[in-house]
Structure formats: structure tokens, C-alpha cells
Amino acid sequence: MNPPTFDTVQVGDQLPVLQLPPVDRTTLALFAGASGDHNPIHIDTDVARRAGMPDVFAQGMLGMAWLARLITGWVPQRQLRRFDARFQGITQLGNAIRCSGHVVEKLEHQGERCVRVELRSENQFGQAKIVGEALVALP
Amino acid sequence: MIDKKWIGHELPTSVLPIERSRLQFFAKAIGETDPVYTDIVAARNAGYPDLPAPATFLFAAELDSGASDRLLADLQIPIAKLLHGEQSFTYHKAACVGDTVSVQSRITDIYDKKNGALEFVVKTSRATNQRNELVAELRSVIVCRH
Numbered sequence: 264m265n266p267p268t269f270d271t272v273q274v275g276d277q278l279p280v281l282q283l284p285p286v287d288r289t290t291l292a293l294f295a296g297a298s299g300d301h302n303p304i305h306i307d308t309d310v311a312r313r314a315g316m317p318d319v320f321a322q323g324m325l326g327m328a329w330l331a332r333l334i335t336g337w338v339p340q341r342q343l344r345r346f347d348a349r350f351q352g353i354t355q356l357g358n359a360i361r362c363s364g365h366v367v368e369k370l371e372h373q374g375e376r377c378v379r380v381e382l383r384s385e386n387q388f389g390q391a392k393i394v395g396e397a398l399v400a401l402p
Numbered sequence: 403m404i405d406k407k408w409i410g411h412e413l414p415t416s417v418l419p420i421e422r423s424r425l426q427f428f429a430k431a432i433g434e435t436d437p438v439y440t441d442i443v444a445a446r447n448a449g450y451p452d453l454p455a456p457a458t459f460l461f462a463a464e465l466d467s468g469a470s471d472r473l474l475a476d477l478q479i480p481i482a483k484l485l486h487g488e489q490s491f492t493y494h495k496a497a498c499v500g501d502t503v504s505v506q507s508r509i510t511d512i513y514d515k516k517n518g519a520l521e522f523v524v525k526t527s528r529a530t531n532q533r534n535e536l537v538a539e540l541r542s543v544i545v546c547r548h
Contacts, residue, residue, distance in 0.1 A: 297431035299465030302481055314482035323486035324461055328432040331457035335436065346457055347490040
């Protein structure tokens with residue numbers, strides 16, 4: 264696939280989907296260490312249950328990191344200008360997250376040709392986990 | 403209720419040195435397969451001096467420093483009631499291995515919805531490098547559910 268350019272990209276274009284494997288405890292433990300988020304609610308079942316949750320669940324920023332992979336799988340990170348996420352639902356163990364996005368606007372932003380991309384991550388049941396938006400500069 | 407006196411509160415600066423092994427660990431943890439994030443040769447070929455910090459990595463600064471935990475303690479938000487509502491990044495300059503990033507945050511708003519059943523804390527941050535160049539701006543919305 265050729266790198267996207269402002270002239271070739273059209274409103275409605277889909278980014279190549281990023282499909283993740285089901286979330287397991289190892290993933291959460293690794294992300295806790297790597298991200299610095301040591302909140303035990305994501306890694307210790309006893310703590311999660313005491314907080315009224317059925318089990319540990321994914322860190323929100325893990326889901327956002329996956330959405331970032333969707334973007335940087337499409338364009339180099341140096342072209343990313345803004346990245347916004349709204350967390351919509353808890354990602355439970357066993358959820359297989361699918362990240363998708365599509366171009367919603369072509370615009371000029373601070374003298375640069377950019378596109379606005381709507382982003383979504385959802386589990387295998389179609390339940391939204393994150394909705395977001397990115398502003399990406401294109402050559 | 404979270405005391406609104408905290409609006410305007412400035413968190414202590416968090417200093418995050420960008421380290422290669424940490425970035426490689428982060429890449430593994432998120433399943434990153436693009437070698438630009440793990441292989442210095444690929445990073446240099448992409449025009450970076452060393453591995454670049456991935457797009458959401460700088461969120462680690464205030465976790466590592468303890469500033470995030472301290473804020474939750476100050477605001478008396480128990481982790482069992484804590485949710486991450488929103489997160490935004492505006493990017494100005496890449497942060498790469500060898501850079502030292504300083505994150506300075508302030509609380510810019512506190513409000514509630516549903517008659518106080520949900521409380522929201524808005525934190526805005528500036529991330530600068532060792533040359534005092536602006537690397538990124540961050541905005542976080544923390545939710546406390548009652």
C-alpha cells in the first residue's frame with residue numbers, strides 16, 4: 264500500500280483494521296509494568312473483587328495505545344498532530360478488541376494539510392470501548 | 403464531594419527520562435510490531451536519533467513519579483471509584499531515547515453530573531524536553547463514580 268497523501272485520501276476512507284487477540288492477565292500485567300500504571304485493580308483479582316468488579320479488567324490507556332497503533336500503522340507517528348479518546352466501557356478479560364477508523368474531513372490546520380479521522384475500538388460483541396479522533400498531517 | 407478548592411492546583415513536575423529498554427518493554431506490552439519502536443536501525447532509517455516514544459507513552463511520567471497517586475490521595479478519590487473518562491494528546495515534537503521529558507500539570511476544572519453521582523476532574527499538562535521545547539500537551543478527565 265502506498266503511503267496516504269492528501270490528494271489520494273478521500274472522506275470515508277477506512278484505515279486498515281487492527282484486530283487484537285483476547286485480553287488475558289499476562290497482557291494486563293505487562294502493561295502495568297511498562298506503562299507505570301500499577302493500580303492493582305488491573306492485576307490483582309482480590310482487589311478487583313473488593314471493588315465490586317467481577318475480575319481484573321484492562322487499563323484504559325492500554326486501549327488507547329492500541330488505537331495509537333491503528334493510526335501509526337497507517338501513517339508515521341511524526342504526522343500525528345492530535346489524538347483524543349473518550350473511554351466508553353470497561354474492557355474485560357477475554358475481550359478481543361478491534362480498532363477501526365475512517366476519514367471524516369480534509370482540512371487545513373495551522374498551514375498544514377490534514378485529515379480528521381474518527382476512531383473506534385470495540386469488543387467481539389460490537390460494544391464500544393473507546394471512541395476517539397485523530398488529526399493527521401498528510402504530504 | 404471533591405473540594406473545588408483544588409481547581410488551579412499545580413502538581414509537582416514529573417521528570418521522565420526516555421530509556422530504550424523501557425520503550426522496548428512498552429512496545430512488547432502493547433503488541434507493537436513496527437520495528438521503528440524497538441530497533442534503533444529502523445528508528446534511524448525513519449529519521450529519529452533513537453527509538454521514539456509511542457504516541458501515548460508520556461502518560462507514564464506522572465505514574466512513575468507518583469504525582470498521579472498523590473493527586474488521587476489529595477482529592478480523596480479511592481482507586482475503586484476511579485475511572486479514566488477522556489484522554490487527549492496534542493503533539494509538537496518527538497520524544498526519543500536520550501531525551502528527558504518534564505510534565506507539569508494543573509487541575510483546570512472540577513464538576514459533577516447526575517446530582518453528584520459522577521464527579522469529573524480535568525487535568526491539563528505540558529510536556530517539555532531538556533531543551534525546554536514543547537513536546538506535547540495532555541488533557542485528562544478523571545471520573546469518580548459514587
